[in-house]
Amino acid sequence: xxxxxxxxxxxxxxxxxxxxxxxxxxxxxxxxxxxxxxxxxxxxxxxxxxxxxxxxxxxxxxxxxxxxxxxxxxxxxxxxxxxxxxxxxxxxxxxxxxxxxxxxxxxxxxxxxxxxxxxxxxxxxxxxxxxxxxxxxxxxxxxxxxxxxxxxxxxxxxxxxxxxxxxxxxxx
Numbered sequence: 001x002x003x004x005x006x007x008x009x010x011x012x013x014x015x016x017x018x019x020x021x022x023x024x025x026x027x028x029x030x031x032x033x034x035x036x037x038x039x040x041x042x043x044x045x046x047x048x049x050x051x052x053x054x055x056x057x058x059x060x061x062x063x064x065x066x067x068x069x070x071x072x073x074x075x076x077x078x079x080x081x082x083x084x085x086x087x088x089x090x091x092x093x094x095x096x097x098x099x100x101x102x103x104x105x106x107x108x109x110x111x112x113x114x115x116x117x118x119x120x121x122x123x124x125x126x127x128x129x130x131x132x133x134x135x136x137x138x139x140x141x142x143x144x145x146x147x148x149x150x151x152x153x154x155x156x157x158x159x160x161x162x163x164x165x166x167x168x169x170x171x172x
Contacts (some may be wrong), residue, residue: 011111
């Protein structure tokens with residue numbers, strides 16, 4: 001079951017508290033909320049062999065790949081003391097929600113993610129061929145159906161069907 005409340009987000013500095021990489025620190029690169037896992041740089045690194053592909057100019061060999069780690073195995077780093085800490089949620093005077101370190105009481109800032117900002121994502125966007133020009137956005141282009149003609153065509157179809165059924169002769 002996915003957690004409902006997440007206190008670790010992308011860009012946080014975390015330390016591994018259990019497992020083979022215990023004591024290692026790193027930055028959270030991705031959060032997998034459906035599986036309760038996080039991808040941390042330099043943690044849970046595994047080796048993978050790759051075959052050579054001369055057509056695509058790929059050399060064969062061994063590469064390192066970061067794998068995700070369960071969220072319960074990592075803890076946030078206290079910005080003041082540099083050790084692992086638990087987090088509580090508090091509110092500022094203006095009503096803004098913040099994360100507070102339980103060890104030192106300092107506020108752990110959330111790093112704003114520029115990819116979530118609409119203007120930054122679309123700053124170089126150009127209108128394409130499928131986009132509607134601004135002067136034609138409010139123009140009415142659909143006039144609707146001519147229901148009288150559709151009803152007339154349907155009535156003619158029913159009359160023709162009844163005429164054909166009268167022509168059929170059933171022998172008993």
